[in-house]
Amino acid sequence: MTFAEKLLRDPELNAYVKNRPAHSYNHPEEKLCLQREHRKNHLEQERLQDRIWYANHRTQCIARTTKRQRYLGFVPMNQPFVGCEGHHINKNDVIYIPRALHKSVQHNVWTGKNMPEINAKACAWMTEDWT
Numbered sequence: 001m002t003f004a005e006k007l008l009r010d011p012e013l014n015a016y017v018k019n020r021p022a023h024s025y026n027h028p029e030e031k032l033c034l035q036r037e038h039r040k041n042h043l044e045q046e047r048l049q050d051r052i053w054y055a056n057h058r059t060q061c062i063a064r065t066t067k068r069q070r071y072l073g074f075v076p077m078n079q080p081f082v083g084c085e086g087h088h089i090n091k092n093d094v095i096y097i098p099r100a101l102h103k104s105v106q107h108n109v110w111t112g113k114n115m116p117e118i119n120a121k122a123c124a125w126m127t128e129d130w131t
Helices: 003-009 011-019 028-041 043-056 058-071 099-104 115-127
Strands: 084-088 093-098
Touching (some): 084 099, 093 115
Antiparallel strands (some): 084 093
């Protein structure tokens, strides 16, 4: 349910929004909704700002990326193909899977967040050709 839908259904929230001072974003959902709308409406300006930020912080970004690469091994278990992304099933082994499958579950190899779910999907995709 979006913030706008909640606003229509909840009279208390509706009263809060109508009576709040200008630019007072005490509701995290409201702030997020407004940020998304602003980014969508000012996409080219946002992209330009992102490029400028990256140009000013390039060395930090590269250092962070190389640090991550340094600690993750790279032992591919299958061949890359068009439209694939490498997925670390652990800190050493990589499976190339379709990009849509890789993005379907938000995961993190460092914290272990959702790794069992994405690994199960990746292994199922990899073994479906064998059966």
